[in-house]
Amino acid sequence: MLLWHEEMSVGNAVIDSDHHYLLHLINAIELACATQQPAASLRVILRRLTDYADLHLAREERIQLAMGFTLHSEHELSHTNLREYLKDLCVEFEHLATVSEGAARLEHLVESTRRWLVEHLMQEDMSMKPLLARLPPTFAA
Ligand SMILES: [Fe+2]
Structure with a gap:
């Protein structure tokens, strides 16, 4: 079970709220598996x-584009890989969820x-923290 820690905050309420929800969904998956739903x-x-991660x-x-984040292109590429990774995981989850073994x-x-x-x-999004610190805490785009 993942618990939210203050060190997970990137200093932006919108992004933090998204991360909170993703964390909640992952905990819900863990619970569903553990209780054999x-x-x-x-x-x-x-x-x-997968929808919410997208x-x-x-x-x-x-947000990165709007605040002129210099690593935007690298993040965009990484996000594409993350989407694929998550989709592959979900396909496998769906298959395994139907077989007891x-x-x-x-x-x-x-x-x-x-x-x-x-x-x-903790690795990727934290690189936005210094730039986000210069903006209003609810900055969104
Ligand atoms: Fe994120």
Whole structure:
């Protein structure tokens, strides 16, 4: 289970709120797997995660452009890879959720999804923090 820590904040309420929600969705996936919820329930959460991750990454790209973030192109490329990575994970999740022998692999996928968010947050998005600190805390684009 992922818990929100203040060190996860990039100093922008809009981006932090998105990250909070993504964290919540990943926890919901973990809970659904741990409590062996029906595959249909897991599928709903997975779709929400991929859809919301798309929305979030697009929002981040707009904010980066609006604030003149010099690493925008690198982030855009990384976001494209993240979208693909997440979609592949979800396809595998959906397949495994329907087969009982997939439990161990499901656990591994939950960990991968969690790591995806932590790396996105703590390694990638933190590079925006100094620039975001110069803007209003609710700056959005
Ligand atoms: Fe982000």
